Amino acid sequence: MRMPPIHDHGHGHGHTHDHGDVFHSHAPADKMKTAFFLTLVILIVEVIGGLISHSLALLSDAGHVLTDIAAIGLSWFALKQEEKPSNEKMTYGYYRSGILAALINGMTLILITGWILWEAYGRFQKPEEVTPVWMFVSAGVGLLMNLYLGLGMRKEEDINVKSAVFHMLGDAAASAGVIVGGIIILVTKWYVVDPILSVLIALLIAFGAWKIVWQSVVILMEGTPKGIDFQKVVDEIKLVPGVQHVHDVHVWSITSGKNALSCHVVLDGDMTIRDSQKILRDMEHRLLHMGIGHVTIQTEDGDHPHDDSEFCAASECHHRH
Structure with a gap:
């Protein structure tokens, strides 16, 4: 089953977190x-x-x-x-x-x-x-x-x-x-x-x-924000039940104190869209408590072409996708 491609919780989909202040x-x-x-x-x-x-x-x-x-x-x-x-x-x-x-x-x-x-x-x-x-x-x-x-x-x-x-x-x-x-x-x-x-x-x-x-x-230069531990962020996403793998992770600041993240996550194949939404909300909640308020996540199943690297150079990403 192919999961919904993109989710961005900054646009209000009935989530419990209001990040307007961010x-x-x-x-x-x-x-x-x-x-x-x-x-x-x-x-x-x-x-x-x-x-x-x-x-x-x-x-x-x-x-x-x-x-x-x-x-x-x-x-x-x-x-x-x-x-x-x-x-x-x-x-x-x-x-x-x-x-x-x-x-x-x-x-x-x-x-x-x-x-x-x-x-x-x-x-x-x-x-x-x-x-x-x-x-x-x-x-x-x-x-x-x-x-x-x-x-x-x-x-x-x-x-x-x-x-x-x-x-x-x-x-x-x-x-x-x-x-x-x-x-x-x-x-x-x-x-x-x-x-x-x-x-x-x-x-x-x-x-x-x-x-x-x-x-x-x-x-x-869109470097990892001060106070954000990149590996801890990746590990926290992997701890969410239903997540098999995470790759193409980017963490940056729009400006001081306004941190953002985008990534691709591989989810278990046998789940409904509703199940995937619960996982997304769990990831958003965890990331918010790590100081990241604007999150864009692409969900994939195991058959979606991807590189296992947590990092992704722009040219490599463009070539693959």
């Missing part, structure tokens, strides 16, 4: 709008303070804030795009726009890191006198505003929002470092502290930027 949650676009304008204020304050005080650490932080404005602006735009519904040309909707924004954010942070390190090298060669008071005032404004913004959105799961939050918390840490550096300079007149702080800020930026870029690339 694909249609609304991101905090209004919060990003507020963050954009408050970060603009931070930039103005730190640029003025950096120029008056001659502090590279403060100007470095202002450079970081400049990328924050671009980052938050991109995130704000992406969040609005994600609210658009799916259509014939974009069947998954616009969720990937947030991943693209996160990738651009991470790349700009890496570039700004290079600029900070270059400027710091020059200051090590020839330290400049710094005025600590303006460092305190400007960095204090940046610290308070970034803590307010970053802590207010720290629980968001969207990678796009996370990337923007990292910008904010990174700026808060950098501002705190500038204040500490200002105190040291005020007491000791040791002006080389300023470029040292700049290097530490650059390393902080680079570490977070690399994580953002890597996570974004994995999603865009």
